[in-house]
Amino acid sequence: MSLNQAPRVAVLLSVGQHPVTRRPRRADQDARALELALNQPNTDVVPIHVGQASSETEVALRSYLGMGVSQIDHLEVSTTREDILPSLAQHLKQLNVQVVLCGTRAETGEGSGLVPYLLAKKLGWPIVSGLASIESIASGSMTFLQALPRGQRRRVKVSLPAVVAVDPASPPARQSAFGPAQRGDIQLVPSTSMDAEITDAESDRQVWQYQVAKKRPKRLKIIKATSARDRFKAAAAKADASGGKVLQEISADSAAEEIIKLLKEEGVLSTNSSS
Amino acid sequence: MLNQILPLLIFGALLVAVIGAVKRVKLWRNGRPAKVPILAGLAAMPRRYLVDLHHVVARDKYISNTHVATGGGFVLALLLIILVHGLQLNSQFLAWALLAATGSMFVGAVFVAKRRVQPPSRLSKGPWMRLPKSLFAFSLGFFLVTLPATGLIPVEWGGWLVAILLGAVILWGLSEMLLGMTWGGPMKHAFAGALHLAFHRRAERFNGGRSTGLKPLNLDKEHEPLGVNQPSEFTWNQLLGFDACVQCGRCESVCPAFAAGQPLNPKKLIQDMVVGLAGGTDAGYTGSAYPGKTVGEHQGGPFASIIAQEGQGLLDAETLWSCTTCRACVEECPMMIEHVDAIVDMRRHLTLERGATPNKGSEVIDNLIATDNPNGFNPQSRMNWAADLSLPVLSDVKRTDVLLWMGDGAFDMRNQRSLRALVKILRAAKVDFAVLGNEERDSGDVARRLGDEATFQRLAKENVTTLAQYSFRSIVTCDPHSFHVLKNEYGDFGGRYVVYHHTTYINQLRQIGKLHFAPYKGGSVTYHDPCYLGRYNGEYEAPRDLLKAAGITLVDMERSGYRSRCCGGGGGAPITDIPGKQRIPDMRMDDIRSTGAERVAVGCPQCTAMLEGVVEPRPEVLDIAEIIANQLVDEEVTL
Incomplete structure (x- = not known):
C-alpha cells in the first residue's frame, strides 16, 4: 500500500480530567480529534501520547482505545520536567506523518494551548486551528471546515504536512466501549531523543500555586432588542470583540508595530520593555 | 392389515x-x-x-x-x-x-x-x-x-x-x-x-422460589467477546429455553413496550432467537410483528451477528433498547422463558463491545464512570438535600441500626420530598438510623441494565467496600431499584445484607405499634406496584397493608400485583428513549384514571417521575412515605 493512497494521520492524545471529580478520562477535544480521524475513510490513523506512564495515564489512554483503535504509541518521557516536543517531533518524522490532529488545549497541566504551535514551529509545518470537520485529505493537501463564531464555517485548504487543532464545535466523540478498551495495546516507545531538554517552564511550574478556576463575573446585559430575532441574536452571540481595527496589506514591520502598540495598551507588555 | x-x-x-x-x-x-x-x-x-x-x-x-x-x-x-x-x-x-x-x-x-x-x-x-x-x-x-x-x-x-x-x-x-x-x-x-x-438457568425459581438478579458477566480478557453477539454465544440452556416457546403470546399481551407501539414483542424476540439458533429468515413467523417492523426482512444463523453492523441482522437494536426490564413477560410465560436475561445479554455486547448505547445512554454511562451518579452531579453534593436535617452520617457514628440508602433520588428535587417524609417517619418511630452521606454511590442498576456490566461491577465493589467499614443491622431504601440490586445482585460481589423497601419497613414499625395515624380524610387511593418491588421481589402486601392501616380506601387497578403494568421507567428505557406510538406512563395513568381514584400511591422514584410526567389533569402522584408522613400523629400529643 503506497503512502499516497492512505495518508497517515497522527492524533495527539492527552490525559484528560473530569471537571467535577478530577478523575482521569479521555480529554474531550483530543477525543473529538480522534473521532474526526476515525471517520476519515482510507486513512492510516496513528494515535500518539507523550508523557509519563502512570495508572491515571492508563485509564485515560484505555478510554481512547475503547473508541475502536487497536494501538496507541506511548512516547515515554523520564520526568515531568522533560520537554515533550523533541521526542514527539522525531517520532512524527520517523512515521512520515502527513497530518497531525490535536486538541486546542489540554485539560490538565499548564493547558497553555501552545503545544500545537510549538510543535508546528519545531517541525516547520503550517498550523491551523478551529477544525470543525474534515472534507478530504488528498495527497499534498487537506480541505476542511474551520469553526468561526456564531456557527459560521470557513472552508480552508492547507498544504500537507500540517498540524491542525480541532475546535470544540467539532462532532462529539463516540462512546468508549469497555471490551476494546481492555484489549487495546498501549505500545511504549522509549525516548529516542538524545538530548532530552529540561524546559524552563517546567522548572517554573514547580513553584506555581494551583487554585480552582472560577467563572469570571459577567456584566449584566441590558436588553435593547425589540424583536424576537434580535433577542435571539443577542442570546446566541458570542462576546464580540469591541474596538480594534482591521489592517490589511501593510508591511510586516508596521504590522508588528501595531501589535506591540496594542499589547502595551492592554498592559500585556510593560511600556518600557521595548525600545 | x-x-x-x-x-x-x-x-x-x-x-x-x-x-x-x-x-x-x-x-x-x-x-x-x-x-x-x-x-x-x-x-x-x-x-x-x-x-x-x-x-x-x-x-x-x-x-x-x-x-x-x-x-x-x-x-x-x-x-x-x-x-x-x-x-x-x-x-x-x-x-x-x-x-x-x-x-x-x-x-x-x-x-x-x-x-x-x-x-x-x-x-x-x-x-x-x-x-x-x-x-x-x-x-x-x-x-x-x-x-x-x-x-x-x-x-x-x-x-x-x-x-x-x-x-x-x-x-x-x-x-x-x-x-x-x-x-x-x-x-x-x-x-x-x-x-x-x-436444565433451567434459574433453578431457584421452582418450588416457590424467586430468582430475579442478573447473572454477573466475567470481564476477563479471555472471555471475549463480552455479551452475546451471535446466537451461539448464549449458553446452551438459554438456546434450549428459546426453543421451548409455545407462541401463546401471553408475554406480548402484557408487554408495556409492545402496547406503546415500540418495536418490541417478547414473543417475536424469542422466535427470532429460534430462527437464529436454527438459521434462516423470520418469514415463517405467523404472530404479531414488532410494531412498525415488517416480518420476513430479517435473517440470521447460529454464527451470524444478531444485530448486524451492516445490512439486516436477526433483529434491530431498538428492539432490545425498548425493553423496560419490567419482567412482566417472564412472570407471564408458561414455559418460564427468561426474556430479560437474553435482552440484557445482547445489550451487554452492544455497550461493552460496540459502544452503541443509544441516545442519552453513553452520556449516562460516562457520568456514572466519572461522578458515580447518572446525571453528572458533584458526588460531594449528594447530602445537600438534607443540609437542614442533621442526619447522622456513618463515617461519624460508625454503627447504626438502620442504614438509610438514599439512592440517586437524593439529587432529584421531587424525590427529596419523599426522602424527607421517610426521615420524618423514621424519627417519629424513634429508629436509630444513619446514612452513608457523600460516600454513597449509585447502586449500578441503570449501568447494568444498559449493558455496562463493567461500570456496574465497579460501583458494586466500591459500595460493598464502603459498607464493609461500618456496622448496621439492615438497609432501608425508598428506591426499589437500589433495593433489588443491594438485595439480589451484590451477593456475587461479597455484599450480603438485610434490605427492606421502605414500605415493608414502615409497615413493620406500624405492626409493633411505633407509628400512629390520624384518620384519613382524602379521597380514594390506588396503588401502583413498582416492577422491582413486586415482580422482582414479591412484595405486594406491605404497601397495601400500610395504606389500609392508615385508614385509606384502596381501589386496585385491573392490572395490579404480579400483573402490574410498568410505568416505563425501568431498564434505562427513559434514557434510551425508543419512540413508539404512545408513552407507557400515559397508558399507566389511564389504568389509574379508570379506578376513579383521586391519588395514586407509588413506592419508587422512577415511577413517581414517570407518572408525574403525565400532563394534568390527572390523579395526584404521592410516594407512600409522603402519604404516611401526613397521617402521622405525635404520640405525646395524643397522650
Whole structure:
C-alpha cells in the first residue's frame, strides 16, 4: 500500500480530567480529534501520547482505545520536567506523518494551548486551528471546515504536512466501549531523543500555586432588542470583540508595530520593555 | 392389515423423531457451556412441570384444563400406543385405557379447536392453526384403530378402503405429534419445554422460589467477546429455553413496550432467537410483528451477528433498547422463558463491545464512570438535600441500626420530598438510623441494565467496600431499584445484607405499634406496584397493608400485583428513549384514571417521575412515605 493512497494521520492524545471529580478520562477535544480521524475513510490513523506512564495515564489512554483503535504509541518521557516536543517531533518524522490532529488545549497541566504551535514551529509545518470537520485529505493537501463564531464555517485548504487543532464545535466523540478498551495495546516507545531538554517552564511550574478556576463575573446585559430575532441574536452571540481595527496589506514591520502598540495598551507588555 | 403396518409406522415415527431430537440437541450445544446439574434437573423436571409450570398456566383456567386433557391424554396415549399397537400386547385393560386416553385428548382438542375459531391476536397462526386438526387426527385415528382390541367390534372391520383412510389419518397424527416434536413443528414445545424445565438457568425459581438478579458477566480478557453477539454465544440452556416457546403470546399481551407501539414483542424476540439458533429468515413467523417492523426482512444463523453492523441482522437494536426490564413477560410465560436475561445479554455486547448505547445512554454511562451518579452531579453534593436535617452520617457514628440508602433520588428535587417524609417517619418511630452521606454511590442498576456490566461491577465493589467499614443491622431504601440490586445482585460481589423497601419497613414499625395515624380524610387511593418491588421481589402486601392501616380506601387497578403494568421507567428505557406510538406512563395513568381514584400511591422514584410526567389533569402522584408522613400523629400529643 503506497503512502499516497492512505495518508497517515497522527492524533495527539492527552490525559484528560473530569471537571467535577478530577478523575482521569479521555480529554474531550483530543477525543473529538480522534473521532474526526476515525471517520476519515482510507486513512492510516496513528494515535500518539507523550508523557509519563502512570495508572491515571492508563485509564485515560484505555478510554481512547475503547473508541475502536487497536494501538496507541506511548512516547515515554523520564520526568515531568522533560520537554515533550523533541521526542514527539522525531517520532512524527520517523512515521512520515502527513497530518497531525490535536486538541486546542489540554485539560490538565499548564493547558497553555501552545503545544500545537510549538510543535508546528519545531517541525516547520503550517498550523491551523478551529477544525470543525474534515472534507478530504488528498495527497499534498487537506480541505476542511474551520469553526468561526456564531456557527459560521470557513472552508480552508492547507498544504500537507500540517498540524491542525480541532475546535470544540467539532462532532462529539463516540462512546468508549469497555471490551476494546481492555484489549487495546498501549505500545511504549522509549525516548529516542538524545538530548532530552529540561524546559524552563517546567522548572517554573514547580513553584506555581494551583487554585480552582472560577467563572469570571459577567456584566449584566441590558436588553435593547425589540424583536424576537434580535433577542435571539443577542442570546446566541458570542462576546464580540469591541474596538480594534482591521489592517490589511501593510508591511510586516508596521504590522508588528501595531501589535506591540496594542499589547502595551492592554498592559500585556510593560511600556518600557521595548525600545 | 393395519395391525401389521402399525408397529412399523409407530417405531418408524419414533426413530425419525429421535434423529430429529439428536439434530436439535446439536443446535443447542452450539451455545456456550453452562453449569447445570443434569441428573438432578431431569429428576426435578416432573415436579417443575406439574407444580410450577402448571401454576402459571392455571392463570388461564380454560387453557389449563384444555392442556391437562390434551397433553395428559397424549402422553398416556403414546405410552399405551407403544404397548398396544407397537408391541401388540393383547390386553383388554390396556386397550380400554388407550380408548380413555385418546378420548380425553379428543375432548381437549375440541377446546383447542374452539379457541382457534377466532383466535386472539396474541396467538400465532400458521402451523398452529393446523394443530387442533392434527390432534383430532391422532386421537380419533388411534381411538378407532383401538376399538377392535377392546372386543367391541370385530377385528377385521371395514374394508381395505377404511384401513387406508385410517392409516392415512394415523400417519398424519404421528407426523405432527412425533416428528413435529423434534423437527420444528408446534409440538416442539413439549420436547424442548420438558428439557428446558430440567436444565433451567434459574433453578431457584421452582418450588416457590424467586430468582430475579442478573447473572454477573466475567470481564476477563479471555472471555471475549463480552455479551452475546451471535446466537451461539448464549449458553446452551438459554438456546434450549428459546426453543421451548409455545407462541401463546401471553408475554406480548402484557408487554408495556409492545402496547406503546415500540418495536418490541417478547414473543417475536424469542422466535427470532429460534430462527437464529436454527438459521434462516423470520418469514415463517405467523404472530404479531414488532410494531412498525415488517416480518420476513430479517435473517440470521447460529454464527451470524444478531444485530448486524451492516445490512439486516436477526433483529434491530431498538428492539432490545425498548425493553423496560419490567419482567412482566417472564412472570407471564408458561414455559418460564427468561426474556430479560437474553435482552440484557445482547445489550451487554452492544455497550461493552460496540459502544452503541443509544441516545442519552453513553452520556449516562460516562457520568456514572466519572461522578458515580447518572446525571453528572458533584458526588460531594449528594447530602445537600438534607443540609437542614442533621442526619447522622456513618463515617461519624460508625454503627447504626438502620442504614438509610438514599439512592440517586437524593439529587432529584421531587424525590427529596419523599426522602424527607421517610426521615420524618423514621424519627417519629424513634429508629436509630444513619446514612452513608457523600460516600454513597449509585447502586449500578441503570449501568447494568444498559449493558455496562463493567461500570456496574465497579460501583458494586466500591459500595460493598464502603459498607464493609461500618456496622448496621439492615438497609432501608425508598428506591426499589437500589433495593433489588443491594438485595439480589451484590451477593456475587461479597455484599450480603438485610434490605427492606421502605414500605415493608414502615409497615413493620406500624405492626409493633411505633407509628400512629390520624384518620384519613382524602379521597380514594390506588396503588401502583413498582416492577422491582413486586415482580422482582414479591412484595405486594406491605404497601397495601400500610395504606389500609392508615385508614385509606384502596381501589386496585385491573392490572395490579404480579400483573402490574410498568410505568416505563425501568431498564434505562427513559434514557434510551425508543419512540413508539404512545408513552407507557400515559397508558399507566389511564389504568389509574379508570379506578376513579383521586391519588395514586407509588413506592419508587422512577415511577413517581414517570407518572408525574403525565400532563394534568390527572390523579395526584404521592410516594407512600409522603402519604404516611401526613397521617402521622405525635404520640405525646395524643397522650
